[in-house]
Amino acid sequence: MLLHLRRSVIITVIFFASLGLIYPLTETAIGQAFFHHQSNGSLTQFGSILVGQKWAGPKWFQGRPDTYNPMSTGGTNLGPRSQALVTDVAKQIKILKSEGIAPTSGLVTTSGSGIDPDISPAAAYAQVDAVAKARGLPVAKVRQLVTNHISGAQFGFLGSPYVNVLLLNEGLSAIK
Amino acid sequence: MSFTWTLITLVIMLAIIWRFLGKYMASVYEGRIRWASFIERPLYRLLGVDPESEQSWQRYAAALVVFSGMAILFTYLILRLQGHLPFNPQHLPDVTPALAWNTAVSFVTNTDWQSYSGETTMSYLSQMGVLAVQNFVSAAVGIAVAVALIRGFSRKGSRTIGNFWVDLIRGILYILLPISFLAAIIFMAQGALQTLAGPAHIHDALNGVSQTIPRGPVASQEAIKEFGTNGGGFFNANGADPFENPTGLTNFVSIVLILSIPVALTYTFGKMVGSLRQGVAILTAMTIIFGCWLTIGAVAEHQANPAVTAAGLTHQTSGNMVGKEVRFGDTSSVLYNIASTQTSTGSVNSASDSYNPMGGFATMTGMMLGEVSPGGVGSGLYTILLFAIIAVFIGGLMVGRTPEYLGKKIQASEVKLATLGALVMPITVLILTAVAVSLHSGQVGPLNKGPHGFSEILYAFTSVTNNNGSAFAGINSNTAFYNILETVGLILGRFAIIIPTLALAGTLGAKNVVPASLGTFRTDKPIFVGLLIGVILIVGALTFFPAVSLGPIVEQLTNGKFF
Numbered sequence: 001m002l003l004h005l006r007r008s009v010i011i012t013v014i015f016f017a018s019l020g021l022i023y024p025l026t027e028t029a030i031g032q033a034f035f036h037h038q039s040n041g042s043l044t045q046f047g048s049i050l051v052g053q054k055w056a057g058p059k060w061f062q063g064r065p066d067t068y069n070p071m072s073t074g075g076t077n078l079g080p081r082s083q084a085l086v087t088d089v090a091k092q093i094k095i096l097k098s099e100g101i102a103p104t105s106g107l108v109t110t111s112g113s114g115i116d117p118d119i120s121p122a123a124a125y126a127q128v129d130a131v132a133k134a135r136g137l138p139v140a141k142v143r144q145l146v147t148n149h150i151s152g153a154q155f156g157f158l159g160s161p162y163v164n165v166l167l168l169n170e171g172l173s174a175i176k
Numbered sequence: 177m178s179f180t181w182t183l184i185t186l187v188i189m190l191a192i193i194w195r196f197l198g199k200y201m202a203s204v205y206e207g208r209i210r211w212a213s214f215i216e217r218p219l220y221r222l223l224g225v226d227p228e229s230e231q232s233w234q235r236y237a238a239a240l241v242v243f244s245g246m247a248i249l250f251t252y253l254i255l256r257l258q259g260h261l262p263f264n265p266q267h268l269p270d271v272t273p274a275l276a277w278n279t280a281v282s283f284v285t286n287t288d289w290q291s292y293s294g295e296t297t298m299s300y301l302s303q304m305g306v307l308a309v310q311n312f313v314s315a316a317v318g319i320a321v322a323v324a325l326i327r328g329f330s331r332k333g334s335r336t337i338g339n340f341w342v343d344l345i346r347g348i349l350y351i352l353l354p355i356s357f358l359a360a361i362i363f364m365a366q367g368a369l370q371t372l373a374g375p376a377h378i379h380d381a382l383n384g385v386s387q388t389i390p391r392g393p394v395a396s397q398e399a400i401k402e403f404g405t406n407g408g409g410f411f412n413a414n415g416a417d418p419f420e421n422p423t424g425l426t427n428f429v430s431i432v433l434i435l436s437i438p439v440a441l442t443y444t445f446g447k448m449v450g451s452l453r454q455g456v457a458i459l460t461a462m463t464i465i466f467g468c469w470l471t472i473g474a475v476a477e478h479q480a481n482p483a484v485t486a487a488g489l490t491h492q493t494s495g496n497m498v499g500k501e502v503r504f505g506d507t508s509s510v511l512y513n514i515a516s517t518q519t520s521t522g523s524v525n526s527a528s529d530s531y532n533p534m535g536g537f538a539t540m541t542g543m544m545l546g547e548v549s550p551g552g553v554g555s556g557l558y559t560i561l562l563f564a565i566i567a568v569f570i571g572g573l574m575v576g577r578t579p580e581y582l583g584k585k586i587q588a589s590e591v592k593l594a595t596l597g598a599l600v601m602p603i604t605v606l607i608l609t610a611v612a613v614s615l616h617s618g619q620v621g622p623l624n625k626g627p628h629g630f631s632e633i634l635y636a637f638t639s640v641t642n643n644n645g646s647a648f649a650g651i652n653s654n655t656a657f658y659n660i661l662e663t664v665g666l667i668l669g670r671f672a673i674i675i676p677t678l679a680l681a682g683t684l685g686a687k688n689v690v691p692a693s694l695g696t697f698r699t700d701k702p703i704f705v706g707l708l709i710g711v712i713l714i715v716g717a718l719t720f721f722p723a724v725s726l727g728p729i730v731e732q733l734t735n736g737k738f739f
Contacts, residue, residue, distance in 0.1 A: 001238065001242065004242040005246070007223045007341060008239075008242050008243040008245075008246035008247075009246060010222060011219075011243070012247060014219065015312070015313060015348075016250070016305060016306070019308070019312050019348070020308065021304070021305065023353065023357070023396060024308065026357075027357070027360050027364070027370055027393070027395060028370050028371060028393055028396070030361060030370075031370030032371065034364075034365075035364045035370070038364055038366070038367045038369075039364050039369055039370035040369070040373065040376075041369055041391055041419070042367050042422075043376060045381075046380045047378045047380045047385070047387060047389075048376070048378065048387075050367055050422055051419075053380055053383060053387065054383070056383070060382070060383060070295070070388065071295055071296060071388055071390055072293065072295070072296070072412070073295065073411050073412045073416075073417050074293070074412045074416075074527070075413070075498075075530055075649070076498075076499070076530070077527055077530060077623055077649050077650030078483070078498070078529075078623075078624065078650070079483075079530060079536075079624040079628035079631075079648075079650070080481055080482050080483055080496070080498075080531070080532050080533055080536075080731070081482065081626060081628060081731055081738050082738065083625075085481075085483040085484075085498065085530075086487045086738055087487075088487075089483065089484050089487035089488075089489065090487040093487060093488050093489060105481075105484060105492040105493070105494050105495075106494065108484065108487070109481070109497045110498065110499070111499065112413060112416030112524070112525060112527045113413040113417045113418060114413060115413075115417070116418075116501050116502055117418055118501070118502040119502055120502050122493075122494075123502075153178050154424040154425045155425070157182055157185070158178075158182060158423075158424035158427070159424020159425075159504050159505060159508055160178075160424070160494075160502065160504060160505030162502045162503045169382060170382070
C-alpha cells in the first residue's frame, strides 16, 4: 500500500508538470504563433465576432433575445412546459411585431450559450424591411447585404447556415 | 438533407477509426508499440515499476484506488489554494470546500459534473493544471480497466491481469496525448481560445455596448474533454459556447472524438480475444441502441416547442430552438447531446433542460441504460461486457446449460459480480433521488416547476452516478447538500463498478478455456445481439420506468398545461 502511495505521489507530480503545464503551454505557443487572431478571442475593433451583442432595433439588425453577458454564459434552462418561457416568448413576439418584424423561432428564443453571435438567414431577411425603413435605405440594397453575409454550412453539410450579426451590422454601418 | 450527409460521414469516419485505432490500441496494451519508449523507460525507473511484471486483480485495484485517491486530494488542494497560485489573471479566490470536493471527485471519476461557472470560478492553473489533467488521467484509468477485463477473457490459468501503472502511462502517452494535441490545433484554427492573457474588455462604438470577454487556455482542454469522454467545459455554456465550439466543423470533430475510443475498443476487444466477430457483435448492439435514441431525440427536437407555440408562434420550421445555437441547428445539436449522453461525456452544445419532453427523455434514459452504447472510454466496454455475462447467463437458464462466454464458464461468482456491477448504478440513482425529493434542501434545487422540476433532480443523480456530467442545468446544485450528496453517486458509480469488474477479470483470467461444442451458445450471432439489447433495455426499463414516468413521460402527456 505504501508502495502504491509513493508511486501515486510521483506520477501525480509528473502528470501535473507534463499534462498540466507543458502540454497546454505548448498549445498556447502554437496558437499564438499560427492562429493569433482566433486564439486571442477573434477580436475586431467592435468586439469579438464570436460573442453576440445587444442591438436595439430597428436601426440595427438584432440578434436573439439573449442576455449577452460573456461572463455568465448558458441558456435560460426553462423547460418546454414552463409558463415563464411562454411569457418571455410572448413578450418578444410583441416587441418584434411592434417594430414591423415577422417573428422567427430564432428571434424569439434564447440560445444555449446566452451569447449566440448568429441568426438564421430567414431571421435576417425578416428584418430587412424594418431596417431599410428606419435608415432610409433602398430595400434591395439591404437585402443584398444580408445575402452577402450568409455563411453556409461548412463543407456544405456541417451545421446550419447563419448570419453573423456583428459583421452584418458592420456592413450596414458602411452603407452610405 | 445535410444531416444525412453528416451521419454518413460520421459512420465512414468511425468505421476507419474503429479499424485503425482499435488495432493500434490492442498493440499499445500488448506492449508492441514502442515509439515513445524513451519517455516510458525513465518514467518506470522513477516509479520503480518493472513493466514486465504484472499484478493480481487485487493489487491492480489497490493501485487504481490509491492513485485515484491521490488525484482527488491533489485536485482538491490546488482548487482550495488557487487564489495564492500563479496563472490567475482574474484574481479569483480559492474555491470553497464543498465545491472543491465535488469538483475534485467529479473530475477524477471521469464525470465532470460542474456545480460552478468556469468563467468566474476557476483560475487558469485550476483549469489546465488539474481539471484538464484529470481529463487525461481518468480516461486512461477507464481504458485500463476495460483492457484488464479483456485480458481476463483472453488468458487462461493466469493469476495476473496486467500492470496498472504501465496501462495508465501507455494510454496517455500513446493514445490520449498525441490525438488531443492534434485535435486542439483544429479547435484553435476554427476559433477556440488558447491564451494565458486575462479577460478582454471591448467597447463597440456602433451600439455603445461594452463587454468583458473571458479567455483562457481553452482549446487544449476542449480536445481531451471530448476525446476522453469527460465533458467538463471551460465555460459554463460548455459546448454551446462559441469559444469552445465555434463552428459546424468543431461540432462534428467533437462528436467524432467523443465516439472514437468507445467504438474502437470493440475492435481492440475482438482482436485481443482472438475473434473480431465477438467485437462486431458488441458494436452492433451498441449501434442499434444509439440509432434508436438518436432517432427519438432528433424527431422530438424537430417538433415545435410547446411553450413557444403557446406564446403565439405556431410556425417553427427550424424545430425547437430554445437553448440551441443557430450555427448548429436542431439536428446537429441533438446529435452532439445524444453522443454525449450515450457515452460518459456529458458535454452539451445545447440546453438539454429546454429540450422537448421526449428529447429530454432521450438524453436522460441514454444514461439510465448504463451508458453502454458505446459508453465512456473503457467504461462503456466493461459495462456492456457485464451485461453480456448476464445475457449468456439468461440464455443458459433457458436451455439448462452452464453458460459460457468466449470459452470461459460463467458460474455463480461471475454472475454475482456482473449483477453487482450492473445494479449499483440504478440503486444508487433511485435512492439518492428519493433522498433529495424528500428533503427541503433537495426540493429547493430545481428551477422549473411541475414534472420538469422532478426531472431536473432525477437527471442530476442519473448523471453523476453514471459519471456523465451533463445536466438539466436549471437546477442549482452549488449547495453543500447537492455538492456532497452527489459525490456519493460519483464515487459509487465509478469505483463500485470498477472493483467488481477487476474482480471479474481476475476470476475469468484464472479459468481455463472450454472448447466450443455444438451446444455452445454462439455469442457472435444476431440472436446474441438481440438478447444483449433485450437485457440492457429490460434492466433499464424495470428499474427506471416508474421514475421516468413521473418526469419526461408525464410531461409529454400533459399537453397544453404549463407550470
